[in-house]
Amino acid sequence: MEAKIEFVPAGSITSPAGFNAGATCAGIKKGAADGLDLGILFSEAICATAALFTTNRIKAAPVVLSQERLRGGRAMAVVANSGCANACTGEQGLADAVEMARLVARGMGISPEDVLVASTGVIGQRLPMKLIRDAIDRVAFSREGGHELAKAIMTTDTVPKETAAVVRVGKSEFTIGGAAKGSGMIHPDLATLLCFLTTDAVVDVDFLRLSLRKAADVSFNMLSIDGDTSPNDMVLIMANGRAGNEVLGQGSEQAGAFQQALDQVCIYLAKSIARDGEGASKLIEVTVGGAPSMAEARLAARTVVSSPLVKAAVHGSDPNWGRIMAAVGRSGVEVVESKIDLHIGDICVVREGKPVPFSEGELLRVLSDREVPIGVQLNLGAATATAWGCDLSEEYVTINSQYMT
Amino acid sequence: MEAKIEFVPAGSITSPAGFNAGATCAGIKKGAADGLDLGILFSEAICATAALFTTNRIKAAPVVLSQERLRGGRAMAVVANSGCANACTGEQGLADAVEMARLVARGMGISPEDVLVASTGVIGQRLPMKLIRDAIDRVAFSREGGHELAKAIMTTDTVPKETAAVVRVGKSEFTIGGAAKGSGMIHPDLATLLCFLTTDAVVDVDFLRLSLRKAADVSFNMLSIDGDTSPNDMVLIMANGRAGNEVLGQGSEQAGAFQQALDQVCIYLAKSIARDGEGASKLIEVTVGGAPSMAEARLAARTVVSSPLVKAAVHGSDPNWGRIMAAVGRSGVEVVESKIDLHIGDICVVREGKPVPFSEGELLRVLSDREVPIGVQLNLGAATATAWGCDLSEEYVTINSQYMT
Numbered sequence: 060m061e062a063k064i065e066f067v068p069a070g071s072i073t074s075p076a077g078f079n080a081g082a083t084c085a086g087i088k089k090g091a092a093d094g095l096d097l098g099i100l101f102s103e104a105i106c107a108t109a110a111l112f113t114t115n116r117i118k119a120a121p122v123v124l125s126q127e128r129l130r131g132g133r134a135m136a137v138v139a140n141s142g143c144a145n146a147c148t149g150e151q152g153l154a155d156a157v158e159m160a161r162l163v164a165r166g167m168g169i170s171p172e173d174v175l176v177a178s179t180g181v182i183g184q185r186l187p188m189k190l191i192r193d194a195i196d197r198v199a200f201s202r203e204g205g206h207e208l209a210k211a212i213m214t215t216d217t218v219p220k221e222t223a224a225v226v227r228v229g230k231s232e233f234t235i236g237g238a239a240k241g242s243g244m245i246h247p248d249l250a251t252l253l254c255f256l257t258t259d260a261v262v263d264v265d266f267l268r269l270s271l272r273k274a275a276d277v278s279f280n281m282l283s284i285d286g287d288t289s290p291n292d293m294v295l296i297m298a299n300g301r302a303g304n305e306v307l308g309q310g311s312e313q314a315g316a317f318q319q320a321l322d323q324v325c326i327y328l329a330k331s332i333a334r335d336g337e338g339a340s341k342l343i344e345v346t347v348g349g350a351p352s353m354a355e356a357r358l359a360a361r362t363v364v365s366s367p368l369v370k371a372a373v374h375g376s377d378p379n380w381g382r383i384m385a386a387v388g389r390s391g392v393e394v395v396e397s398k399i400d401l402h403i404g405d406i407c408v409v410r411e412g413k414p415v416p417f418s419e420g421e422l423l424r425v426l427s428d429r430e431v432p433i434g435v436q437l438n439l440g441a442a443t444a445t446a447w448g449c450d451l452s453e454e455y456v457t458i459n460s461q462y463m464t
Numbered sequence: 465m466e467a468k469i470e471f472v473p474a475g476s477i478t479s480p481a482g483f484n485a486g487a488t489c490a491g492i493k494k495g496a497a498d499g500l501d502l503g504i505l506f507s508e509a510i511c512a513t514a515a516l517f518t519t520n521r522i523k524a525a526p527v528v529l530s531q532e533r534l535r536g537g538r539a540m541a542v543v544a545n546s547g548c549a550n551a552c553t554g555e556q557g558l559a560d561a562v563e564m565a566r567l568v569a570r571g572m573g574i575s576p577e578d579v580l581v582a583s584t585g586v587i588g589q590r591l592p593m594k595l596i597r598d599a600i601d602r603v604a605f606s607r608e609g610g611h612e613l614a615k616a617i618m619t620t621d622t623v624p625k626e627t628a629a630v631v632r633v634g635k636s637e638f639t640i641g642g643a644a645k646g647s648g649m650i651h652p653d654l655a656t657l658l659c660f661l662t663t664d665a666v667v668d669v670d671f672l673r674l675s676l677r678k679a680a681d682v683s684f685n686m687l688s689i690d691g692d693t694s695p696n697d698m699v700l701i702m703a704n705g706r707a708g709n710e711v712l713g714q715g716s717e718q719a720g721a722f723q724q725a726l727d728q729v730c731i732y733l734a735k736s737i738a739r740d741g742e743g744a745s746k747l748i749e750v751t752v753g754g755a756p757s758m759a760e761a762r763l764a765a766r767t768v769v770s771s772p773l774v775k776a777a778v779h780g781s782d783p784n785w786g787r788i789m790a791a792v793g794r795s796g797v798e799v800v801e802s803k804i805d806l807h808i809g810d811i812c813v814v815r816e817g818k819p820v821p822f823s824e825g826e827l828l829r830v831l832s833d834r835e836v837p838i839g840v841q842l843n844l845g846a847a848t849a850t851a852w853g854c855d856l857s858e859e860y861v862t863i864n865s866q867y868m869t
Contacts, residue, residue, distance in 0.1 A: 146789075182790060388520040
């Protein structure tokens with residue numbers, strides 16, 4: 060069924076009907092953007108809810124709690140803070156997360172079971188519960204509050220990441236909104252950040268789970284900043300049904316349109332995160348084509364975009380394409396060296412495994428751009444995948460060698 | 465059988481009897497240490513020879529050639545250059561490697577089949593064969609030439625890496641020498657550098673292969689600088705039998721002493737490489753104990769030592785131990801958070817998964833040292849493994865963003 064998908068100008072997590080949000084300065088995070096470090100997202104109706112959580116064996120307390128609460132596939136609110144991850148904090152940490160949810164539930168007059176919790180920041184420190192207790196009561200909700208929430212979850216992010224898209228398909232119209240954070244400790248293979256997605260569409264919860272997994276696979280799971288992953292990662296989608304469309308389920312007529320829009324929203328957010336990677340000055344987009352299987356295309360693309368040497372070369376606009384070849388070679392995918400073509404931007408630097416003479420000035424122009432596309436054609440099969448990352452700069456090191464101090 | 469193993473002062477690859485080496489300036493590498501960029505190692509007698517090669521699917525021409533030639537398990541000479549990797553150079557690259565070996569063989573009056581070739585440097589450029597032809601004739605051999613060879617294989621290395629150890633066991637005495645290079649594109653899971661090892665011991669070639677694999681597993685395969693691996697990696701051992709000991713084979717009386725000494729030489733070289741990692745100011749030594757299996761101990765140790773965030777924190781002496789916990793958690797090994805103890809140097813920062821109060825001043829002292837030991841106790845089993853790496857500095861990025869330009 061043909062669908063029209065349009066991004067909403069200044070769209071946010073509260074663009075879909077029936078969602079409200081707000082944020083405040085609890086004082087947990089030093090130097091917070093606009094002073095915001097605690098935010099709450101609230102739906103006027105109970106939501107079908109699905110989520111992906113970190114695969115790290117060390118799970119933060121809010122992850123343990125939210126994972127448990129989402130067994131039933133429903134939620135009404137999310138409370139999130141930055142500045143403290145509430146990870147490696149033992150039973151006390153879990154009790155703190157439970158209290159955080161209870162305080163929000165009490166304020167809103169809903170069940171604590173319907174409140175999810177997310178935290179991001181330094182690992183191994185207790186939440187400052189006194190500050191949080193005071194702050195939760197201060198949060199004021201509005202239909203424009205999505206922007207505040209996007210700011211409240213930022214850590215080393217330099218800009219908030221948020222968007223929304225309206226889908227018109229058949230007689231239905233619904234909206235998907237999203238806010239995400241994460242500029243360090245970001246790597247594929249799991250939900251690698253905090254991302255909250257909202258929609259006013261009526262969606263069956265099983266289909267919601269499936270479509271979130273699919274969307275993450277082409278977006279957040281194809282994103283790498285530094286190869287590290289966090290105990291706090293969480294990607295969450297809440298569907299409150301306010302759009303009143305026919306229920307979207309697997310095989311339903313408008314399911315494809317929903318998936319397509321969700322993919323686009325997630326890819327937009329993933330690219331925003333890559334572009335704002337810690338210390339990053341460039342977005343790197345690696346597309347691997349001609350792979351024997353999708354798994355191999357994905358693996359090769361992610362390996363290239365994760366390579367510190369490729370990232371450093373792009374940072375310095377250094378035409379060191381051999382590092383891209385070396386990364387493809389070590390990725391573990393099937394490779395026949397004499398079949399590989401390699402493009403940086405629109406410039407072919409390797410054809411059938413051998414160097415092609417190119418204009419250094421032209422290549423420098425491509426490498427100096429804010430977005431550097433790298434195309435690897437394996438010429439072995441039909442599978443194609445794209446991964447996103449950023450350059451590795453001196454500033455990344457500076458940021459991460461002084462995070463706590 | 466009890467053995468005495470002693471490191472030789474100023475030991476080198478030519479410390480074992482019957483090995484000679486020399487090097488010259490061919491002009492391949494800009495800014496070469498002492499101007500040396502081409503070296504030759506030569507044994508007076510044919511050697512039982514074993515090697516480990518890169519597992520990268522993109523293999524440099526010298527790797528393809530040497531791997532082929534080593535099928536028979538024998539060699540007499542190695543020619544090595546820095547400044548050009550002769551990788552991604554197609555059939556021409558292979559022809560150039562073959563010619564390099566032939567020129568050396570002709571000069572020494574030996575069979576080209578007994579000459580191995582190794583290259584390191586920029587990928588995707590042809591060897592400057594005219595310079596190499598002129599240079600090979602100029603190499604002068606001596607019993608002290610090992611030091612020159614160690615310099616000739618350096619790229620971004622700031623110091624040559626070499627050593628030798630004498631083994632006295634029963635009535636036998638033999639020597640093992642080694643030279644290695646590699647300060648970037650270094651990661652475990654294969655022979656990740658150039659390393660030439662020599663011994664005057666009489667060694668059965670099957671045992672030599674086995675013991676080299678074992679020694680690499682506790683040294684070079686536990687070493688990570690930046691997670692990238694190279695098409696040129698090669699670890700090579702030549703045994704010329706000049707010591708006249710009873711032949712060392714699997715199960716022979718003195719085999720254990722040989723293995724022990726080889727392990728020590730390889731660990732010494734691996735640590736030297738880690739200490740001299742690109743831009744490094746500190747050696748990081750991660751020991752994971754109490755793992756359910758050796759494979760898991762190794763994996764966890766390597767994951768922690770490879771983590772960009774751990775490396776950056778150590779660089780800045782930032783007491784961000786949560787990143788170590790997060791790296792252990794994402795390593796894929798079995799972990800029970802509430803059982804983990806974590807030490808940085810002699811300071812316990814986590815016990816049974818929970819933060820332990822510590823003196824920040826004391827921890828800063830440990831983190832500011834030139835060697836930073838990290839101890840992770842999983843308390844699940846009996847396996848222990850150690851991995852080595854270095855801090856991640858702004859200088860690493862600077863070096864690698866301007867490698868070619």
